[in-house]
Amino acid sequence: MAEKMLVSGNEAVALAAFDCGVLRGTGYPGTPSSEILDEFSKLGGTAEWAPNEKVALEVAIGVAFARGRSLVTMKHVGLNVAADPLFTIAYCGTPGGLVIISADDPGMASSQNEQDNRRYAIAAGIPMLEPADSQQCYDFLCRAFTLSEQYRCPVLFRLTTRVCHSQCVIERRRNAAPAPAVKYEKDVKANVMIPAFARIAHHKLRAKLADIAAMNDSGDLVFETAGNTDLGIIATGISAMHAREAAPEASLLQIGLTYPLPMGRIRAFAAKVKRCFVIEEGDPVLADACRAAGIAVESKDEMFRFGELNVGRVRRMLNHDLSPEPVRPAGKPPQLCVGCPHRRTYEVLRDNQCIVAGDIGCYTLGVLPPFEAVDTCVCMGASITTGLGLRHALPEAEARRVVSVIGDSTFLHTGINGIVEMVYNRPATGHVVIILDNSITAMTGMQENPSTGRKLDHTPAPKVVIEDVVKAIGVDHVDICDPTLDREGFETILKQRLASNDLSVIIARRCCLIAAAKVRSYETAAKEEK
């Protein structure tokens, strides 16, 4: 008998992954995807935090080459980091089921952009599934593995913030197709992408996508809700839920497998209704595809490309209501916690008029009052490298004020490459990098990373020692300090390093205040285990 549960989309994905016998889950934390691997691990699944998304995807590809089922999780911008293996694994395909979660953030609840990763499915030629609620998260994930195995292709699984974090009632069906046994078969034409093999593989990929499109036209991943023939709505993901509420009388075609599209089904649906309207969040991907196929559809006005959709906005879209949307009072923004170890560091940077190249993490909040200390923030790892560019370009007096600020997890993600660049292409004035080491991946909810000495499930692991890494790469000075306890000591070193032409890394180390109690409990548990 199916078990009923009230779970978030992320929890439903984890349950399905566990019920499908996923051999290994890999990923890098990123809101709104972060809870999936933690939940999968708590259920008894094997999961790891990789240093970054490219690494996570490549490990998962290896598992799938061994015919194991693998799941990779990341936020939308993480897929940019993993894009290199993504495009080529589409050519290779894998004998094992490989599902890649892209958790997009329309409206940017906690992200630096609202890119629409449906574009990746089209660009790379990878089938994409988009669930609308927790039940579909569960059902579609199980289906994604059979789809991946049947067509020997990776599958992209696109979630959005609301789907990830909303709780809905699901039935846990536990009837997933059993995972095949691990087996290695050498197949160089499929797995070694030298040009001679890749040319053939590209043709095979396009043929595969044509087969999947044909299957989608008659398959189990398109859902039609009968309604009147005056208005027909074609929708994907959570937009389908908003649409059912905004226009309950309309006919609805929800597309679950959104690439390659079921154009035959769409054409037939559009022909049945007087007015056919595409409701989609983000870019007009579906509307453009319908029009390119010669299907006349109405779609949203440009103002609704921005931000998250909801029932009210869908009502306005259907009416082409272009009046300005009401501006609601801003709530209180989040801030660096009282007692946060980053606070003192930022005070010193502010008081010394530093030009601060920042990075992605809690410490991005240093841009807000009372610190207003962060000058730039682009993407993971960019603090060190953009800081170097500023050093190269600015006149000496200003170049000397440039400091790069990066967290421990972000440093290990893609910051290391910046240190290599710094040593290799040294600016004339040297450079100062401050690693804000609060010994946890804090912003996304206190996940472990390679420098914490603990695995994803908080049990002991070998530790990557940040100071040893930067020394080995060849920087001139590595200083470790705690600005919370010794502001003066930190400020003295900083001034000294800024005045020199040396390459300097200052590690400001103090455990995150919120994580400290948890870290103590993990350490106690590890001792008791011994």
Add this chain to the structure above:
Amino acid sequence: MEKVINVTAAGLGGQGVLKITDILAEMLFEAGYDVKKSEVHGMSQRGGSVSSEVRFGKQVFSPMVPEGESDYLVVLDETQVEVNRYKLRDGGVLIAPADVPVDQLANKKALNILLLGALSRHFDFPEEQWLAHIHRHLPAKLHADNDAAFRLGRA
């Protein structure tokens, strides 16, 4: 019951906004309703505005309460009342700290449960059922304080 009932809880990070919607959603789910609960938990930092929504009925589609359609708005911090008022429907019920005997709270951290007690007066569930769900979401050492807070709000 065809109509979907919408409950919004709002306050500041660290006040236990999500705790009361967790308790409410779980209780409604176990009572057999279709339930959806939605909030954006982005950054884990404390102190920012937090808002969480529970919708229940025979069938719920969107997990988000349409603007101005909350039947109940529970606000844990007075500074957040005006910020969230637009979410309430005409004739909807606002429950804020000014409406409950906050000064009688033995443990000030139980404010969220005090307000949940005030909200509970609008629902047809017996006190024991509420308390059983509250206990599931809180450590045993806090049960006595929170039971008292709930009864104070419900009285």
